[in-house]
Every structure is written in C-alpha cells, then in structure tokens.
Amino acid sequence: MTVSDNIKQFLKTEIPDNVKLIAVSKTKPVEMILEAYHSGHKIFGENKVQDLAAKYEDLPKDIEWHMIGHMQSNKVKYIAPFVSLIHGVDSFKLLKVIHKEGEKNNRKIDCLLQFHIAKEETKFGLDLTEAYEFLRSDQFKNLNNVNICGVMGMATFTENEDTIRSEFKELVHIFNELKETIFINSADFKEVSMGMSGDYKIAIEEGATMVRIGSLLFGARNY
Numbered sequence: 212m213t214v215s216d217n218i219k220q221f222l223k224t225e226i227p228d229n230v231k232l233i234a235v236s237k238t239k240p241v242e243m244i245l246e247a248y249h250s251g252h253k254i255f256g257e258n259k260v261q262d263l264a265a266k267y268e269d270l271p272k273d274i275e276w277h278m279i280g281h282m283q284s285n286k287v288k289y290i291a292p293f294v295s296l297i298h299g300v301d302s303f304k305l306l307k308v309i310h311k312e313g314e315k316n317n318r319k320i321d322c323l324l325q326f327h328i329a330k331e332e333t334k335f336g337l338d339l340t341e342a343y344e345f346l347r348s349d350q351f352k353n354l355n356n357v358n359i360c361g362v363m364g365m366a367t368f369t370e371n372e373d374t375i376r377s378e379f380k381e382l383v384h385i386f387n388e389l390k391e392t393i394f395i396n397s398a399d400f401k402e403v404s405m406g407m408s409g410d411y412k413i414a415i416e417e418g419a420t421m422v423r424i425g426s427l428l429f430g431a432r433n434y
C-alpha cells in the first residue's frame with residue numbers, strides 16, 4: 212500500500228464525516244508528503260517550526276498546515292503568514308505573540324488551547340485555573356488577531372485504555388466548561404483535538420473533532 216492508499220482507506224473506514232484528519236508528516240520527506248497529497252487529502256501537521264516552514268515552501272500552496280507541537284514564542288514569526296491552526300497554545304505569553312504576528316500579517320490566526328491531561332509531567336499544557344486567569348483578563352479581550360477555536364490534549368502514553376479514556380473525558384469536560392463560560396458567544400469555539408495512532412478510536416468515541424495521526428499513515432518514524 213502506498214501512503215496515498217493508506218490515507219484514502221483510513222479516511223473511509225476509520226474517520227467519521229464530522230471528524231477532521233490531521234495527517235502528521237513530521238520527519239517525513241516532501242516526496243512522501245506529495246504522494247500523500249495526491250490522495251486528495253490536504254491537511255498536514257508538523258511539530259517543528261523549521262520543518263513546517265521548509266515544507267510549506269516546497270509543497271503545493273493549497274495544503275492546510277497545522278502546527279501541532281510545542282512552540283517557542285520567538286519562532287511564531289516563521290509560520291504566522293500561512294499556518295492554518297496552531298494546536299499547542301500553552302501560555303498567555305505565546306498567545307500574545309501569536310496575536311502580534313497575526314497583526315503584522317494582517318490576519319487572524321486560529322489557535323487551540325493545549326491542556327495538560329496526561330499523568331506524565333513531561334507533557335505540555337495549561338490547567339483550567341491557569342487558563343481562566345488570562346481568559347478573564349482585559350488584555351485577552353484585546354487580542355483581535357487570534358481566534359481560539361477549541362482545545363487540544365495528549366493522553367498518557369500507556370496501554371491502559373481506562374486511563375486514556377478518562378483523560379480524554381477530562382479534556383471534553385474542560386472544553387464544555389469553557390464553551391459555557393468564556394466562549395459562550397463564540398461559534399468558532401468548537402474543536403477538540405485529541406487522538407493519535409495509538410488512541411484515536413477512544414478519542415473519537417469520546418468526542419474528538421480532530422485527530423492527529425502520523426505513524427499509522429506514514430509508517431514508523433526513525434529519529
């Protein structure tokens with residue numbers, strides 16, 4: 212099976228119509244992404260700013276590029292002109308920089324707030340208290356060049372499905388809570404990005420609207 216066939220098959224059998232597939236092409240060469248692109252699927256995700264910027268340059272311009280990894284504020288400028296969605300907003304500082312870069316590029320940049328739902332300390336993300344603190348500030352109300360479209364999270368890397376499921380439930384709980392408060396009047400606040408190759412089925416069952424799948428589509432990564 213080619214990558215293109217993999218994606219077509221995966222979309223057909225695994226992904227309901229109301230869920231968006233982000234094909235995670237990190238570490239994979241442009242030739243392979245181009246092959247994937249020929250399946251007709253045009254939504255790809257990368258986790259490093261440099262790679263994302265380079266691949267944007269080299270590949271067709273109708274690709275919708277998602278930044279899925281942890282980001283440093285000083286690198287936002289490299290992707291601000293073209294990025295479709297930044298999944299990993301985990302600080303107010305980063306959000307403010309994205310706003311500034313959006314302003315410079317005369318666009319509104321779509322973002323997701325990343326929440327820390329896993330047991331692992333190493334994973335990034337906000338907690339709800341921390342998020343409320345800045346979401347309720349006047350400074351936040353003036354960030355007109357960012358558009359917060361929902362939440363993102365990563366479950367613990369484990370075989371234990373109960374753990375994974377309860378973490379995804381927690382993310383959906385956080386989403387609902389924000390939807391009923393801060394974002395009550397925001398139609399754009401509707402996305403829950405959760406689920407990877409190992410846990411996407413559980414994520415979809417629990418209400419993911421976006422799944423980020425890499426190795427199942429492109430094969431294992433060797434770093």
Ligand SMILES: *Cc1c(COP(=O)(O)O)cnc(C)c1O
Pocket residue numbers: 235237258279280365406407408409423424425426427
């Ligand atoms: C790499 C990565 C994925 C995809 O991982 P797979 O297990 O290969 O599907 C999803 N989300 C994030 C944030 C990633 O870094």
